[in-house]
Amino acid sequence: MEELQNKLNQIDMSRLPRHVAIIMDGNGRWAKLRGEDRCMGHVEGVNSVRKATELSSDLGIDYLTLYAFSTENWNRPQQEVDALMHLIGMAIERETPDLIKNNVHLNLIGALDRMPKEAYDRLRRCELATAHCTGLTMTLALSYSSRWEIVEAVKKIAASVKSGKISETDIDDNIFAQYLATCDMPDPDLLIRTGGDNRISNYLLWQIAYSELYFTRTLWPDFGKAEYADAIIEYQQRERRYGKTSEQVQQES
Numbered sequence: 001m002e003e004l005q006n007k008l009n010q011i012d013m014s015r016l017p018r019h020v021a022i023i024m025d026g027n028g029r030w031a032k033l034r035g036e037d038r039c040m041g042h043v044e045g046v047n048s049v050r051k052a053t054e055l056s057s058d059l060g061i062d063y064l065t066l067y068a069f070s071t072e073n074w075n076r077p078q079q080e081v082d083a084l085m086h087l088i089g090m091a092i093e094r095e096t097p098d099l100i101k102n103n104v105h106l107n108l109i110g111a112l113d114r115m116p117k118e119a120y121d122r123l124r125r126c127e128l129a130t131a132h133c134t135g136l137t138m139t140l141a142l143s144y145s146s147r148w149e150i151v152e153a154v155k156k157i158a159a160s161v162k163s164g165k166i167s168e169t170d171i172d173d174n175i176f177a178q179y180l181a182t183c184d185m186p187d188p189d190l191l192i193r194t195g196g197d198n199r200i201s202n203y204l205l206w207q208i209a210y211s212e213l214y215f216t217r218t219l220w221p222d223f224g225k226a227e228y229a230d231a232i233i234e235y236q237q238r239e240r241r242y243g244k245t246s247e248q249v250q251q252e253s
């Protein structure tokens, strides 16, 4: 507890990331290390989701976007997919009262029509029940992949041009971003991946163009508030230059 408080004291509250995105990886390995079934790792991973949500909310971060299930994850053994879908639905239903208490609004991105009805209904109920919450926006990326999202955006833009809603010459970075599932959010400032792999796995490819990337070997079920604080502290030590020189950036600040 004291260790966490020490870390929290190191966070500069005036320079918080507005949007944190997390690739929550390493549940299976966490379980395997304990001789348990992979699904035990997913069950334990829900606790880390709660901790990350709580700390984001307490600090006053506006957006937390969690990669919970990728398009590619549909290719896992059916038994694991079924267990994950059930777990996600159950967890979100159980957590809904606390989300409301903490003023957290649930947002969903991904091809949700591929989800089993039971989980889909539970997610939508939570989305509705938290729609009035004005604090943290917690987005779950489910049945999500960035290439899917970009292709969907291209299809919608093509339809808009065809119907005359926009013209081809209107299309620029800003217009394109408005057609993505993340249209209402700023780009992530900080992207965290747990589990030790240094890759993006089809997550928010457009949106992370200038995000600070933070990779940790910590497996997701072991990623608590202190580890999250570490990531924020490191983020605050980075200089974001956006193509400019360090001197320019320092002059501007």
Ligand code: IPE
Residues within 6 Å of the ligand: 024, 025, 026, 027, 028, 029, 030, 068, 069, 070, 073, 084, 195, 220
């Ligand atoms: C992340 O943990 C959770 C999901 C992808 C749903 P994994 O299940 O990928 O765990 P590892 O990477 O196999 O350890």
Ligand code: IPE
Residues within 6 Å of the ligand: 023, 024, 025, 026, 067, 068, 069, 070, 072, 073, 197, 199, 201
């Ligand atoms: C990325 O983890 C997807 C989620 C965390 C939901 P994976 O475990 O699926 O990633 P790869 O397959 O190792 O790249």
Ligand code: MG
Residues within 6 Å of the ligand: 025, 026, 027, 195
């Ligand atoms: Mg993995």
